[in-house]
Amino acid sequence: MAETVEILQNHLPKALADTFYMVAVATIIGVVIGGLIGLLLFLANNVLFYQNIILHKTVGFLVNAIRSLPFLILLVTLIPFLAAILGDPYTPTGAAISLSIAAIPFFARVAEGAFAEVEAGILEASVAQGATTKQIVLGVIIPESLPGLIRGVVLTIISLLGYSAMVGTIGAGGIGDLAIQYGYYRYETMVLVVIILLLVIVVQLIQWGGDRLAQYFTH
Numbered sequence: 001m002a003e004t005v006e007i008l009q010n011h012l013p014k015a016l017a018d019t020f021y022m023v024a025v026a027t028i029i030g031v032v033i034g035g036l037i038g039l040l041l042f043l044a045n046n047v048l049f050y051q052n053i054i055l056h057k058t059v060g061f062l063v064n065a066i067r068s069l070p071f072l073i074l075l076v077t078l079i080p081f082l083a084a085i086l087g088d089p090y091t092p093t094g095a096a097i098s099l100s101i102a103a104i105p106f107f108a109r110v111a112e113g114a115f116a117e118v119e120a121g122i123l124e125a126s127v128a129q130g131a132t133t134k135q136i137v138l139g140v141i142i143p144e145s146l147p148g149l150i151r152g153v154v155l156t157i158i159s160l161l162g163y164s165a166m167v168g169t170i171g172a173g174g175i176g177d178l179a180i181q182y183g184y185y186r187y188e189t190m191v192l193v194v195i196i197l198l199l200v201i202v203v204q205l206i207q208w209g210g211d212r213l214a215q216y217f218t219h
Contacts, residue, residue, distance in 0.1 A: 004190040007182050012194075018092040018173040023160045025096040030103025030160075031153055037063065037104065038111025039137065048120075048127050063105040071102050071163045075170065092174065095167040099160055107156050114148030115141055147214040154210030158203055165199075175199070 037059065043049040044056040069077070075098045082089030082097060118141055126136045142149075168176025175195050183192035 004188055004194075007188060007191055008194060011178050011182070012175075015173070015175045015178040016198075018177075019161070019164050019175045022092050022096045022099055022164050022167070022174060023157060026099030026103045026160050027153070027157055029100040030107045030156055034104040034107030034156075035111045035149070037108040038113075039115060039141075041108065041112045042115040042141075043133070046123075048123055049133055063108050066101065066105040067109070071098075072166050072169065074098065074102055075167065079170070090170055090172045092172060095164065095172040095174065098167070099163055102163060103156055103160060106159065107152060110152035110155065111145075111149060114145040114152055117148055118144040147218045150210055150214040150217065154206060154214075157206055157210075161199065161203065 041056055041059055041063075044052045044059070066074070075095075078098050078101065079089045082094040086094050086097075088094070122140060122144065123136065126140050131139070164174050165176030165179065167174055168178070168180045171177055171181075175198070179192055179195050182188045183195065
């Protein structure tokens with residue numbers, strides 16, 4: 001027990017900091033770029049705006065192609081690329097880039113679904129009143145889809161937390177690395193138990209906060 005406490009004291013703070021860094025970076029990049037791609041998919045598939053079936057299918061195919069790869073396979077596939085741009089791919093930054101690439105198509109589909117839930121009548125009324133596409137996007141589409149987008153961000157964060165644990169399999173840091181190096185290889189079962197409990201608590205808090213925020217913005 002004393003050894004478990006010492007391991008957690010010496011390594012858990014850095015592991016949590018690395019995980020927070022990886023998930024935060026990937027969430028920001030995934031939400032911003034994925035949200036824009038989701039908006040493009042929505043507009044390109046809507047007759048009220050810039051309907052372009054070829055563009056929609058092309059972008060949709062690329063999004064689905066990346067999403068079809070299990071994260072562990074994507075992670076391993078990106079190692080040569082990360083090595084070329086970072087030198088050492090086995091770092092929290094390298095893991096953050098991999099997580100970002102996984103988050104972008106994931107949130108793109110979430111955002112597209114949230115935008116598609118906006119009532120067509122509201123969009124038609126905005127177009128009839130002469131509003132520009134920019135005005136409709138900023139004044140109608142995003143505000144009306146905000147609860148769905150918030151829930152999508154929460155889902156993305158929780159998924160990235162799970163993905164971030166996988167980077168421990170290549171020694172890129174975070175709680176996954178801690179769990180494997182000490183909980184698995186050194187048979188410190190209590191380290192695994194503590195990490196599992198922490199993850200459960202963190203996920204519950206994120207889900208609770210996201211639900212409350214989404215409820216607040218629900219019209």
